Amino acid sequence: MTWHFTEDPAVFRAAAGALLSAEPARNTGLLARVDTAGRLGWWTGPDGRVTGVLAVAAPGEPTFGTVTPEAARALASSPDLPGNGRPVVVRGETAAVEAFAEATGRPWTPTVRMRLFRLGTLTPPDPAPAGRARVATAADTPLAAAWAREFVRDIGEEPGKDRTGPVTERISGGRLLLWEGADGRPVSMACFSPVTEGQSRVHLVYTPPAARGRGYAAGVTAAASRAARDAGAARVLLFTDLANPTSNALYRRLGYRPVTDHLTAEVTGR
Incomplete structure (x- = not known):
């Protein structure tokens, strides 16, 4: 039973491909980082099967995919511990993150709790909000x-970083949608990620405060979900x-x- 590490995405996929393919939804955060991570790791159990994967995008910032608490x-007691004694920011499924943090023997603080959802039958809002969805342009x-x-x-999170580059990439790929109100002005937005392992993730759903409470987020999220499909x-x-x-109930x-x-x-x- 051991962790193995590489900086080569091809080596990682060859070793962990079966797990990634079997659990693509649970590995969505890691799959988005495979080609940009500085380090990739996989855990093999006593029978040699891979039962855990992680990506380290920056020193001290591991993202778990499917990882057993064991x-x-x-990893917490491994000499390959991400961060080498420095502070660590770890992301992943709750049970694995808690097991890792507690096993380090260091103080730790939960900062964000998220829930991963998967779309079943898309049910657009009824009645639909005023306006329409459109693909964003330059x-x-x-x-x-x-x-x-x-x-x-x-x-x-820290808002100071310029977001023009990531937004431009989404717009050029036709993956950023806007909802226009009845007067034709944009009032909400949502994006969807490139399709990887047969899946896409809706994200960056935002409505400015003055336009909230009118169903625009529901409209643009439904449109982005349909576009991803x-x-x-x-x-x-x-x-x-x-x-x-509010957002949990909406979705x-x-x-x-x-x-x-x-x-x-x-x-x-x-």
């Missing part, structure tokens, strides 16, 4: 980048903040069903 605890980039900064601030996604996923009961009404709970935790340095 594997998480083993002319929408300044507005979408500003909204992306506001979104990041709303979820408690039209792009070839057999599975459409999204994460919600468990501290936001359930649209046809999303819970898969598993996720946790981000900060573990102090030695």
